[in-house]
Amino acid sequence: MPTGTPPPLQRGASQPLAGQLAERYAQRIRERLLLPGARLPSVRDCARQHGVSPHTVVAAYDQLQAAGLLEARRQRGFFVRETRPAATRSAPPQAAATRQAPVDATALIRGMFEADAARSPGLGTLPADWLDPVLLQSALRRLNQADSHGLQVSYGDPSGDARLRAALSQRLADLGIHAEPAQILTTHGATHALDLLIRTQLQPGDAVLVDDPGWAILFARLSRAGIRLLPVPRSAHGPDLDTLAALAAAHAPRAYLTVPVLHNPTGHSLDLSTAHRLLRLADEHDFLIFEDDSYGFLAPEHLPRLAALDGLRRVVYVSGFSKVLTPAWRVGYLATSPERLVALTDIKLLDGLTSSPVMERAVALCLEQGRLRRHAQRLRERLAQARQRVATLATRHGFTWAAPPDGLFGWLDVGVDTERLAQPLLDAGWLTAPGALFSATRRPGSLMRVNLATSLDPAFWRQLRACADDIHGTMTTP
Structure with missing residues (x-):
């Protein structure tokens, strides 16, 4: 991560200017500060930015192409070379426009x-x-003072710490979501919860609706699982439901993965009318909704959650504590109907047996008595x-x-x-x-x-x- 303006290219150095410029971009590519598919500055722009001749830039870009880091696209410019994972299954011909x-x-x-x-x-x-280390230290201190020996020497419950699931049930009730502790499964963060859903509820070749713009990490996970993405435009007014309905009619999606509250990256939240229309479309076209509420603690509780309106019938609710408490503890969870929970728990067991009972009890202590609130x-x-x-x-x-x-x-x-x-x-x-x-x-x-x-x-x-x-x-x- 750069902490300031990089030094200018050194004229008269042992390494030619073109080599210095090529190494600068190569380092950014290696460090993933330039993504595969990213477009580099035009030759003219790059020459002006670095105070060199266009000939020097062309020579630098030639070196990067020779190293396999760049590719030239006719009449478009120079791009970081893509690394494409092998497809698990070919998408049907009618979905070509959505690849x-x-x-x-x-x-x-x-x-x-x-x-x-x-x-x-x-x-x-x-x-x-911006986080609260005193809150975290207090929870750990209380955990050590309590009779927690059993937590520290056992795998814990595969479903998650019972005390945390009880606290989460109350948290969900505050949001209007009625979920018993037995309907809640803890995970290694919200990302792990979404990954479990992808692996148990979807199959390679399935079509899935996603917000566009949306979360790049989710797009990558779905693509690697062989899932076809159906981008739904997302604006200040929420998802384009007309486009969503047309995509659903054409491709019979298995699910819609969305962030209804404090959407990443737009910051927008669904209003009640849009939420109701979305749930009607899910019923009409028979798809699930995976509701990612990772930013829920930063939003007012009165904002509508799809799981509250749906009663966890078609909606699976996902959240976690990395965004508001600490990313270091890696505690997340999902809430769903009992019949889906069995397969999700089985995959969690195969992944890593259980999640950390110690960290989960610490989060429970933060939730209790309103400290986290x-x-x-x-x-x-x-x-x-x-x-x-x-x-x-x-x-x-x-x-x-x-x-x-x-x-x-x-x-x-x-x-x-x-x-x-x-x-x-x-x-x-x-x-x-x-x-x-x-x-x-x-x-x-x-x-x-x-x-x-x-x-x-x-x-x-x-x-x-x-x-x-x-x-x-x-x-x-x-």
Whole structure:
């Protein structure tokens, strides 16, 4: 992760300028700061950015092609070479229009692990200094003081810690979701819960509806499982239900994977009318809904959850604690009907026997007595202040929002190709999240995800404006 502007290329050094430039891009590709399929700057743009001749850039790009890192596409430019997983089963001919290039989601994961939050407006999580270490330490201290010897020397219940499942049942009741502890299965985070659903409820070749824009890691998991993606456009008004209905009629999808509340990346939440229409379509076309509520603690409890309206009939509810408590404990869960729970528990057993009873009991202690609820309320208040500050900075620098920012994210329109914009911003030390990362088809565009908690530095907005103007200038120069 860059922490500042990289040094300029060294003229007169033992390594030629073309070699230095090639190594700079090669390092970014190796570190997954440039995704497979990402477009590099044009020869002219790259020459201007690095103060070298176009001939030097062509030579550098030739070296990267020779190393197998780049490919040239006629009349389109230079792209990081794709690595395509072998297909599990060929998609039926009628679904050809919905196929997509695999998304290399490791760049987003590395961003979470390696990013300096202060210089990462594209970060997907809260910065560490927003979390509450005192709450975590208190839970661990109480756990050690209690009679927890049995927890620390046993595998635990395959369904999850009983005390945590009881606390989760109460949490769900607060959201209007009626689920007994026996209907809840704990997992190694919400991502693991979604993975269990993919492996038990879907088969290679199945069609699945997904939000577009949506979560790149989910797209990658589905693609590797041989699932056909049916992208449903998502805007400030929610999913395009007319498109969803047409896709459902044409492809008979098995499921719809969606984030109804504080959607990643737009920040939008479904209203009650849209939620009701969506559930009617699920009944009409006989598909399941996997409801990912990973950001639920950052949202007001009164926002409608699909599982509450459906009664866990067609909807499987998924959530976790990484976004609000700590990503280190890896505790998530799902709630569903009893008949689906058997297969899900079996796959969890095959994966890793059980999840950690110690960490799960610690989360239960955080939930009890309202400690986590109060922490979440403080986060919501702090995010509201950050949201107002970021909105002011965006307006001051001439940018607009594609959807009103809410929760942790804003979906910003910068007026130029954000994948192209990401390169000079990276040179200046800012890690961003271009809109193409969240497209099931890697569609380029002028949108980018902005983390409202990590975009408070006015220096970022000045740099963003300067880089966007620079790119716009090259587009209008004859």
